[in-house]
Amino acid sequence: MAKELKNELTQQEVRDIFGALYKDLDDAYWSATTIVDKDRISGIQGAVFDILTELNKAHIKSNTEKFKELISTVNNVNKRLDMLKKDIDKIIHKIDVATRVAKTVDKVLTQAVKYFKI
Amino acid sequence: MVLFAGCATPHAQKRIAAFSTALSIATSNTTDAFETVDQKFYQTKIALLVNNYDEKGFNPNTEMRFLTGQDLAVREELFKGLQLYAEKLADIMSDAQLKEFDAETKAFGASLQKLNGNDAFKNIADGSSSTNIDAFVTAVNAVGSFFINYKREKGVREIITEMKQPIENICNTLISDIGQPMDNHGAGGLGLRNQSWLQYDVMLKAQIGFIDHNAGKLDPATKAEAIAKLPSIVEEQQKVDLTLKATQNTLKKLKKTHDELVKAFDETCPTLENLIAELIHEGKRVGDFYKSLEKK
Numbered sequence A: 001m002a003k004e005l006k007n008e009l010t011q012q013e014v015r016d017i018f019g020a021l022y023k024d025l026d027d028a029y030w031s032a033t034t035i036v037d038k039d040r041i042s043g044i045q046g047a048v049f050d051i052l053t054e055l056n057k058a059h060i061k062s063n064t065e066k067f068k069e070l071i072s073t074v075n076n077v078n079k080r081l082d083m084l085k086k087d088i089d090k091i092i093h094k095i096d097v098a099t100r101v102a103k104t105v106d107k108v109l110t111q112a113v114k115y116f117k118i
Numbered sequence B: 001m002v003l004f005a006g007c008a009t010p011h012a013q014k015r016i017a018a019f020s021t022a023l024s025i026a027t028s029n030t031t032d033a034f035e036t037v038d039q040k041f042y043q044t045k046i047a048l049l050v051n052n053y054d055e056k057g058f059n060p061n062t063e064m065r066f067l068t069g070q071d072l073a074v075r076e077e078l079f080k081g082l083q084l085y086a087e088k089l090a091d092i093m094s095d096a097q098l099k100e101f102d103a104e105t106k107a108f109g110a111s112l113q114k115l116n117g118n119d120a121f122k123n124i125a126d127g128s129s130s131t132n133i134d135a136f137v138t139a140v141n142a143v144g145s146f147f148i149n150y151k152r153e154k155g156v157r158e159i160i161t162e163m164k165q166p167i168e169n170i171c172n173t174l175i176s177d178i179g180q181p182m183d184n185h186g187a188g189g190l191g192l193r194n195q196s197w198l199q200y201d202v203m204l205k206a207q208i209g210f211i212d213h214n215a216g217k218l219d220p221a222t223k224a225e226a227i228a229k230l231p232s233i234v235e236e237q238q239k240v241d242l243t244l245k246a247t248q249n250t251l252k253k254l255k256k257t258h259d260e261l262v263k264a265f266d267e268t269c270p271t272l273e274n275l276i277a278e279l280i281h282e283g284k285r286v287g288d289f290y291k292s293l294e295k296k
Helices: A002-007 A011-031 A035-115 B009-056 B067-094 B095-116 B119-124 B130-178 B190-216 B222-264 B273-294
Strands: none
Touching: A002 B119, A002 B130, A011 A035, A011 B095, A035 B067, A035 B095, A035 B130, B009 B067, B009 B130, B009 B222, B067 B130, B095 B130, B130 B190, B130 B222, B190 B222
16 A cells, blocks of 8 residues: 555656756766766756656646636636626616606606696 | 625725735736746747757757647636626725716606606695705615615625635645746756746756857857856846746735735724724715705
8 A cells, every 4th residue: 555655656756856867967967077978968958857847837737727617716706796786786776767757757747737637 | 874884895995906906916927927938948949959950950849838828828817807806896896886876866866856846746745845855865875875885795795705715726826836946956846937947957058058069160259149148047047036936926915915805894893993984984975965965
């Protein structure tokens, strides 16, 4: 069981292993005295750089998946804010209806007085 | 009654504005962070291509971009959603709807006054004095404002409290996107800062390789120019890392400003000073409304 767990490295552990290799190669590069040695070391370091780039990309990509879930949360909240605004608009609209009723009553009474003795 | 309903409004408006500003800064800085690292990745690939061309040539399938369109698009969509969240909060907590409500109650008062002046209406109902109608309309306005304030504060309080955790997760994930460079033993590196640090390192060695391989072929001025680039690469490496770190700080600040927003709604008028400020705020609004009726 413990052996199995040991075999499953986390993303960070993998990055650390290649990071350590990169640093060792870095030390070797700065210690090298010939162009040939420097070329050889930087060639290998280039390959490690490609691996670390892929690992950094994988990290960003795993975050992209988290963001996808968070986007739907934000979108839902924005919809709820829209609904809240609409609810408040309803209160305003109720006064608007009362105004229209008062205006209509005024209009009806003005017309009615011409035909009926009120 | 109106006072208690509008308790959080003045604080909330200020804090929503602060959150909105922090959001603009944080999202634009984060977008810049991604673009910078992606652009430098391209330049690193070009530097390697130039150095290795004689041996390896150019492979058109070489990936020249660090990020995929989807990674950027998802983050862009998230930023737009957050911007919309801040705009909607500001919209609801602004005085726009209360002003609209004032205008509607004013129109309602005018209609009642007109109806009161109608001869037929006078005959069928006991006429009310115009002062009574103004007092009635002011009361309608005060009660309506109370409901508007109550409804929006209750609704907004619930929403921003629920958003506390998602905002924290968003900021933490963006901070993790930016990550950190590896230490001296190669440990702990991740994200944009790690990538950026490595890219400059590769660019530096590519430049050294270029100088070494062409030492005898370069004229003194070109050689001097190529050598002068070396310290500037190291300097830029450090500056970009500090900028990325500062971007992480703006994200921490964003988290904090949203927390402050939550607090604005948690506070139930804790100090006398706040009570007085709110009393003046709401009292002035009602007073102005009443005066506006008298002037018509």
